[in-house]
Amino acid sequence: MLPRRTFLSTSAWALASAFAPQAWADGELTQLGSRPQELATPIAQFDKLITPTPVFFVRSHFGPPALDVNRKLAIDGLVKTPLTLSVEDLRAFPEVTVTAVLQCAGNGRGLMVPRVPGLQWDNGAMGQAAWTGVRLKDVLAKAGVVAGAAHVRLAGADLPPKPTVPAFVRSIPLARALDPSTLLAYRMNGEPLPHAHGGPLRLVAPGWAGDHWVKWLTALRVQKDEAEGFYMQTAYRFPVTPGPPGAPVPPDQMRPLSALPVKSLIASPADGAKVPTGPQEVVGVAFSGAAPIASVEVSVDGGTRFARAALEGEPGVGRWQVFRYRFVQASAAKIVAVARAIDARGNEQPEQAVWNPSGYFWNAWHRVAWEVG
């Protein structure tokens, strides 16, 4: 009889292989959508601290608006002085660069069982970039936030396809807006922010899911209440308490999602690869929206024994580090590697992800199998 671990990992491999037997040439992305563009980063790219901009995943609800580098940002609501600022005007504020993970809340949706509607991402809706811009708190200080303010409503220039489709409007709590890592960003990996990624200006909220990182940003409103509308009141919500997979969750048992749960992902070897006998290396990335990564553990026996991997890069909230685990496999074998991360607050990456009706925040232990010999 097979030990339980072996059985679990074998079936997980079969599932993963059936879902995404994907092969990429250099410089390619996976195209989950053409209109609007919905592009996934190949998993092999997650072996480095910075995801190259050309292969950085692309996702939006309605596609980019017309390219207009002169779009202005209006700031109003509960402020002493409403402002209208161009990207040029923002250069009056101190410039800051933050390296952070951008991950779509729905990354891994396609791995949920039972399946749920939406873009069927497997692992490619994430990336890490160096984001350059100005601190939102500096801009809000200039506008002068007045008493009673508690939320900042964010809207971009991308219009829904019909007036009957809800506009993509989000809000963040004022405390999140005033966090020194929250930026109005106009550069990505040192280049002007590309149109596909929200240029000329987007919000950057390190540690929080991508739905907060509003692209083509044109309107900030400081207000008392959370923003209204479908994308706050219905979408981007997560069950307060995990329920059985497939079971409906009452709306009053859902809360807005925010910080990314702790996660690690193996970039290499690729699932199903063939590797010669001798030195083997498991490489990937790990991050958490709650705290820096404390450790990443790797198993190469399907999840029975784990050992600590080496970490590279600067630790930070919502910033990924590369992990690397080396071992020698002298004889032919099938290896099943499993990675799991723990953050500095003690949050552990779970063996199973929490199933939820919209398929957000997949972060189960990642398993990869390859043949040695």
Next chain:
Amino acid sequence: MIRRVASALTLVSLVACHAKPEGGAPSSTADAGTVAAPSSASLAVDGEKLVKDDCLSCHAEEMLRQQRLTSAQWAKVVTKMTTWGSPVEPENTSPLVAYLASHYGPDAGAYMAATIAAETAAAQIAPEDDGPYVSGDATRGRATFVSTCSACHGIDARGRLGVNLVDRAILYRAGDVAAMVREGRGRMAPLRGVTDAQIADVIAYLRGLRGA
């Protein structure tokens, strides 16, 4: 009875969308209200047409093909999309759900997404030279828009039966606009007889509109 009337009105407005479609009346569009026949072959044909008419104005087809949903899940999706403005007629809701569930159900097998070169993806949304659609006249474009496009796209161009045309990246890719207008999309019948100058004029008009 009221539903039938509403349906007929929709068809009238569809026909009104395009003043002079090449080859007479847009019969493929006018057939949309036909009651589905019971055989599975005709269900498949009708299903494809329902998808084209009721989903593909806003979505690319791969958005449907990658789903693996039960009939109950598809029914919820179709209800949500109808609320959001999909023009599916009430009598077509069940056939559409049945088609989607039979093609993109939980047992439909693995979905293999296409790959795309990063440069190709970037080029797909980058502004292009206007080519033969240069120097349009916005005033003439407004008149053409009002007479030919506004019944479906709304007098403010913000979308109605057709999609929003304000502040869209595609307005700076005139060749794509021309191809789409001449090939049709979703319920929009092809307008093959439209001239380059008419397209240039309408683009010039639409570029002057702003969202917020």
